[in-house]
Amino acid sequence: MIxxxxxxxxxxTLFTG
Incomplete structure (x- = not known):
């Protein structure tokens, strides 16, 4: 789950990057 x-x-992070 982690x-x-x-x-x-x-x-x-990839989308915001």
Missing amino acids: KYLIIAVITV
Whole structure:
């Protein structure tokens, strides 16, 4: 479950980046 949270953060970072 933590893995999904990290993936979500990375995804948001890519979108905001």
